[in-house]
Amino acid sequence: MATRTFGEPVQRNIDDRLLTGQGHYIDDIDLPSVAHAAFLRSPFARAKITSIDVSAARAHPGVLGVFTCDNIGHIDQDLPLLIPHPCLVGPRTQRPLARGDVYYVGQTVAMVVAVDRYTAEDAVRLIEVDYDPLPVSVELEDAAADGANLVHEDVAGNVAAHFVQNSGDAAAAFARADHVTKITVRVERSTAAPMEGRAVCARWDRITEQLMVWDSTQAPISVRGGLASLFDIDEDRVRVVAPDVGGGFGQKVLFFYPEEVLVPMAAIQLDRPVKWIEDRTENFIGSTQERTQVHTIELAATKDGEVLGLRDFFLHDTGSFIPYGIAIAQVASTSIAGPYRIPNIEVEFKAIYTPTVPVTPYRGCGRPQACFAIERAMDKLAEELGLDRFEVRRRNFIAPDQFPWKREGLLFADGLAVCYDSGEYDTALSKAAEAIGLDRLDEMKADARARGKYLGLGLGFYVEGTGLGPYEGGHVRIHPITGKIYVNTGLSTQGQGHDTVFAQIAADQLGVDPSDVIVVEGDTGAFDWGVATFASRAAVVSGNAIHKAASKAREMVIEAAANMLEAAPGDIELAEGKARISGSDRAVTLAEVATATNPLRYAFNKAAQSATQFAPASKHDGPPLADGKAPGIEVTDYYSPPYSTWAYGCHAALVEVDPALCTVDIRQYVCVHDCGNMINPMIVEGQVIGGMAQGLGGALYEKVQYDQDGNPRNAGFMDFLMPYATEMPKVDIVHMETPSPLNPLGIKGVGEAGTIAVPATIISGIEDALKPLGAGHFHEAPVFPHMIFEKLGGADQAKAS
């Protein structure tokens, strides 16, 4: 048996290419005579358009086309509602180009296509639009209040969706509780800000009548389906490729953005390739964002701290449209009980329209908010009952032998009841306590005090439903000439390292080196069954599909090699690219096996000679290819999870606050996490630390800000503060591996693991640090220095003086 690479820190197959500048993103695709698109976007959060005059733009030299809602044909319609749900009471999606109304600053109003981007931008400035601005209610609570200005005139109260779910009997639990803890928490809006913005390039080929679209998307197959449907073209005449994608983090899973349909439309109409590359400002005003929720959470507990029931009501800001349905709010509401048994749960939310950039999932998708709510509530419960924060958690953890733990009545984002598959929560908590040095906490606090600082312990536990369905596929083929393994799946990469982990999975089955596995993904021309990369699902769903396909390919290789070597299948082992009789040097290469199983007419190389009709090995007792057999070694298989696997972890931090300057310094950070069996711990760590950096942004730095008129105030990297290297504290990662019982590889997703618990952890640390100063509770994320200043009573002092 070959050395298994599963579980090894195998270096990435793609890196030599990316490190030498050979990565190919959309703007790097060079097509002859390509034209460039630029967009005119709404400068108002809410307004009526009274007139649009494009004559000057149309007359501008170099302009090939100017488009408004009046000349885009039948695509002038509401874009699809991707995830319909019965609780959507007023679902609204946007049109490619505004017709009559604009609903947020940044909404596309007109498109110019010109010979280059500069000309297109110049012409955009020549378009004259008259607007009648309308009054707006921008803040979530204001938009939800009685008498709020409406985003959509026909959606009362700005309520897009209203949903209640129950598991057990919360009312009874509250009735018999000794104690009820109630807090309100608020998490602010952030944005994914991938380093490559969105981008689309399209070409209509008149000869093959094929629409070719390169799209920096997380969902090429879904985009293909949508384009075929929208343009009424057969699916096989639309090919969508997501080449190297420069980050997505959820922002690129939504389709359709207006640009994604308008650019292909222009390519067809103008019979010329068209490209659009989002600039950074556009990414802040034209690409979806996420996070704002206000939760009021109540815990009903015994005096010993056992939580009997939970009630959570929250408002979810969905921005001006709700194309992705209630996914975020649903994930938040079904993750709200965290790792705790809490048998009685009532969750209710309202998704509210605000005149801002539409909201769809961003890495974490509702979980950071849920984690912040439950974890801050557990801390408050501990405080009110006079219990230790660790102890109150321990008393409520689902024990290892209690899995599967089902929350009947709570339907997760996949439409199935929440059911946690496996975990060792108590162990994770203990490991976090140990790694952060809990036993030395008092000493460390005293040391900080001696330096005029205050140190606190941050703690946050998260659970994450990952790897949800419906399914993905894996296609495995052995190349007859090189013997390399060719693997396809339908979803695409956004930089996670799929090509390497998928290669490891196939390599293990077929006894080759992962570098000899060629993974092609994100190309509907290569494989077109499947969904997309999101919700920490690629490794779980595609990974297991590839594993299943590769296992079957392995059986085929063994059977064929046994025939070729005249040995028993049980004696064949696969290693180093060969099938060998165990304990001997008699072997055939995978290339030879793939060739031999493909009866040939022509001998195009030496190995092929043995597969031609006059070769000694050729059998002549029937047709060269037996009935029911396919040539070569090629298998396609699928994996469809019975329900989501639940990863989890515990974060802890030492957080130091300077009370004079109200600055925060994270002295140490610990991530204990469990994503089941790890395919590649190096890539897992990359996901965890990278996610942690985004969580850090959400805890201390990043907030998308709008003024009261709905104008974005920090739509750029100068003002939207993402962490640089210096912001990253010392991070220790502790891996746990509790296999998932749900899939052959025993894995769970890890894409969002690092992000979820960071705000809860760091902000609880700030609160703990400032307890001696009576600063009170920190129930908002992120926390900025001026908020600490106000909690310390500074604002009052300043007023008084």
Added chain:
Amino acid sequence: MQAERHAIHIVRRGKVVEISDFAPTETLLDYLRLRERAIGTKEGCAEGDCGACTVALGRPGEGEGTEYRPVNACIHLLGMADGAEVITVEDMARDGELHPIQQSMVEHHASQCGFCTPGFVMALFALYHREAPDGLDRTQVNDAIAGNLCRCTGYKPIVAAALDACADPVFDGFGTDETIMALKEADKGKTLFVGDENRFFAAPVSIDELAALYVLHPDATLVAGATDVGLWITKQMRPIDRVIHLGRIREMTAIEDNPDSLVIGAAATYADAWDALSKLDPDIAEVLRRLGSPQVRAVGTVGGNIANGSPIGDTPPLLIALGAETMLRHGGDIRVLALEDFYLDYGKQDRQPGEFVESFRVEKPGPNTAFRAYKISKRFDQDISAVLAAFALDIHQGIIRSAKIAFGGMAGIPKRARYAEKALKDISLNDPSGWQPAIDALARDFAPMDDHRASAAYRSQVAGGLLKKALTEIAGEDTMATRLTGTREAADVGLT
């Protein structure tokens, strides 16, 4: 004027390339991506914040070798690259072998989606070729990549890769004698004028030529590092037809380090002025370290930071507290102004048409002067200060004889705190109970604003806190212990 050259010369892959047909606003990034099709260099923000477009520019160093500095190609005007070797990510691997930086990044899993990666490679290439190659800790690596955003990796693997690769002696085939020869061939040392009277990129080589040219074209845009002007082009889409680049004027890039004073040419870059300014006081070094990024400091100038009158520049308060003067020149006339008098109001400076800032003169703090400066912002690197404070106290036998205090972020311009200065006069450093009137006086000096960076009340609190902190430190407390990330850095050196 007598222009002697009508084309720029850059060194690409060992060869001198002549470029004569370019618009004054063409960026180096557009040249690379659109003309050369060297598409490895990426545009991530077009405003010099993310560093995805970082390339290395090589010029002859002070010694014998080549000095490599990272620049943001997205806001670097092509004409400014005149005379430099331009190295992009595609040039790094040689004979199929990855550059040590690239190899180390592979080994440490320092790339995920790969979009920011070329920029990190080039920023680290500059670190690899740093001037003082001894010892390297995490803080220095963090500083070297303080102009590079990554949204995937959380930076840790990149830092680890840098520490590994930069631990070895430089051995990568760059900066050889051939490089120097090519650079000498490329650098013609003559005045450049590309275009016509209506639209040009000019780079005079003497201050007299500049003065004459600017009098002729008082509406031309003077460009030193283009870290601001670049954004006028890429973000505000301002039409700029006439550009005069100052970077080739020796007299304006020079730094005169006298025993009692520093004279800094207005076109001296932060990178060039780094040593001289840092030597004035460790706190100045600490502020400079956080001013922009290596890419910004490589081309951004002290003069530009001051002359465009930005209310958020970090340098003016430092220099005002040190009593700096600015020299303004119009044709042959020179005017000297105290730096604080240069700032009239928000966005308004005391500068006449055709007049330009030639240099600054800074008195070096004497033995009786105690200096402290602090930058307070949410993020450590590349963040606009909520408050920038600078204090210079003249102390005799524990008594404050006089004080110069300047703040940024507290008003529409960098401004002295004259009431607080007065309140400190003749106060004992050793009796903290006497400090409060000065702290309270700040409320008379400033009425700061609420904005999305900070609230007015918080700014006031911080201003008072910083004055107290300065006095506490000058009275004897350890600076490192109170520095913002000082304790973490001290504990964390070498760790990844």
